[in-house]
Structures are given as C-alpha cells and as structure tokens.
Amino acid sequence: MLVTIRLFARLRELAGTGELRQELASPASAKTAWDALIASHPSLADYERGTSCAVNEEYARWSTALKDGDEVAFLPPVSGG
Amino acid sequence: MRPASAGATARSSISGGYNSLQGSRVLRLSEHYVVTPDALDVARISALVESDACGAVAIFVGLVRDHNAGRRVLWLDYEAYGPMAVATFARIGDEAAGPWPSARLAIHHRTGRIEIGEASVVIAAASPHRADAFGACRYAIERVKQIAPVWKHEHFEGGDVWIEGSTVDPGDEAARLTAFERACS
Numbered sequence: 001m002l003v004t005i006r007l008f009a010r011l012r013e014l015a016g017t018g019e020l021r022q023e024l025a026s027p028a029s030a031k032t033a034w035d036a037l038i039a040s041h042p043s044l045a046d047y048e049r050g051t052s053c054a055v056n057e058e059y060a061r062w063s064t065a066l067k068d069g070d071e072v073a074f075l076p077p078v079s080g081g
Numbered sequence: 082m083r084p085a086s087a088g089a090t091a092r093s094s095i096s097g098g099y100n101s102l103q104g105s106r107v108l109r110l111s112e113h114y115v116v117t118p119d120a121l122d123v124a125r126i127s128a129l130v131e132s133d134a135c136g137a138v139a140i141f142v143g144l145v146r147d148h149n150a151g152r153r154v155l156w157l158d159y160e161a162y163g164p165m166a167v168a169t170f171a172r173i174g175d176e177a178a179g180p181w182p183s184a185r186l187a188i189h190h191r192t193g194r195i196e197i198g199e200a201s202v203v204i205a206a207a208s209p210h211r212a213d214a215f216g217a218c219r220y221a222i223e224r225v226k227q228i229a230p231v232w233k234h235e236h237f238e239g240g241d242v243w244i245e246g247s248t249v250d251p252g253d254e255a256a257r258l259t260a261f262e263r264a265c266s
Contacts, residue, residue, distance in 0.1 A: 078226075
C-alpha cells in the first residue's frame with residue numbers, strides 16, 4: 001500500500017521535508033510507517049518517545065491499522081496558544 | 082448583532098487550503114474555528130459568539146512576549162497541521178458544551194511569523210452569565226495547549242528553538258480533568 005507521511009515542526013526540519021510517500025507491506029500500522037520513516041531518516045529515531053500520531057487527520061494509536069491512500073502524521077509535543 | 086450558530090454543531094466541511102510550513106492560507110471549520118496567517122481581530126471574533134441572549138463574553142488573547150526561559154525573544158513562528166487543528170478546536174467546543182452548555186465558543190489561531198506584542202490566539206466564549214463564559218474560555222485555552230496540533234518556533238537573541246510542550250494523548254482523561262479544574266478554579 002502507498003501512504004502519505006506528514007511531519008511537523010522539529011520532525012519536519014530533521015527530515016528535511018514535511019511530506020513523503022511511503023510504500024508499506026500489508027498489513028501495516030502507524031508504527032510500521034514510523035519504522036519505515038526511521039529506516040530512511042535515522043535522525044528521527046530518538047524522537048519516538050513524545051511523538052503522537054494521527055491517521056487521516058484524527059489522533060490515532062501506534063497500533064492503528066493503515067490502508068492504501070491513508071495520511072499518517074507524526075506530531076512532536078505541541079506548543080500552541 | 083449577527084446571529085451565531087452553535088459552534089459545536091457547525092461541523093461543515095473544512096474549507097480553504099493550507100501550507101504546512103507557514104500556514105500561508107486560511108483554514109476554517111465554520112467561522113468559529115479558524116487557523117489563519119492573518120492578524121487576529123478580537124472584536125470580530127467576539128462578534129461571532131455574541132447574541133442578544135448573551136450577557137457576558139470572556140475573551141482570552143495570547144500574545145507573543147519578549148522573553149522566555151531567560152532568553153530575549155525576537156519573534157515566534159507558528160506552524161499548524163491546519164485541517165486537524167480546526168477539527169481539534171471543534172472537538173474542544175464539543176467538550177466545553179458538557180459542563181458549560183450555554184457557552185458559545187470561537188477559537189482562532191494565527192500561524193507564521195508573529196511579532197512581539199501581536200496576538201497568536203484569540204478565544205471568545207459568550208454566555209448568558211459570566212461564570213459559564215469564564216469557565217468555557219479558560220477550559221478552551223488549556224485544551225488548546227494540551228491537544229491542538231500547533232507548534233511554536235522561538236527565535237531569540239542568539240538562536241532558535243522549537244518549543245515542545247504537551248505530548249498529545251486526546252484520550253487522556255487526567256489531562257482533561259486538569260483543564261476542567263483550572264477552568265473552575
């Protein structure tokens with residue numbers, strides 16, 4: 001399946017991009033997508049703790065299943081306001 | 082006085098595009114829940130929630146200040162996951178409708194570069210009576226800080242740093258309770 005990975009703030013800067021396409025073998029979860037991201041961008045590995053994820057613009061768990069075409073976002077600790 | 086629809090029920094489709102880097106376009110989920118690169122107009126945002134039945138409006142304005150953690154701040158750059166941020170604002174409106182059913186909320190957050198003294202966020206809560214307006218307003222800003230996918234990049238004298246606050250777990254009832262207790266204190 002092909003998913004879109006979105007990155008924000010520090011994670012975006014470290015990866016050098018805010019959006020990537022990632023091919024994943026089925027079945028896949030948000031964690032699978034993160035692991036694929038780390039394989040291509042090892043500098044993000046230290047940030048798993050403290051990172052939240054969202055699937056199709058809704059907060060999700062690392063175990064949330066992905067399907068073809070999904071957008072999975074990895075979110076550093078937030079600081080709005 | 083312009084009529085204001087109940088924010089919590091105004092879940093129309095999200096309109097507008099956005100730029101994930103600087104939020105260069107406006108993104109809104111109804112007029113009440115907005116992420117925008119434009120300067121925030123407090124009076125206009127307040128007018129969104131006012132009605133003839135409303136005896137009180139509580140307004141929170143978050144400003145960019147010139148110091149943080151001993152650093153001299155020059156400006157802040159805000160980044161948002163736009164569509165999710167406005168959906169999160171609507172969720173906060175839904176949450177506030179439980180304890181403060183009479184309160185009507187608007188939450189507008191600015192993105193991009195914001196100078197010292199300018200507003201980064203405006204929250205307006207209107208209600209027939211002041212207690213509900215104050216409660217809903219305080220609850221909303223506490224929840225924005227806990228769960229809204231928005232980040233501030235601080236530019237200070239000598240460098241820059243991403244401010245990392247709250248790790249989001251929207252199902253975290255303890256965090257929600259903390260926000261509620263602060264709203265009622």
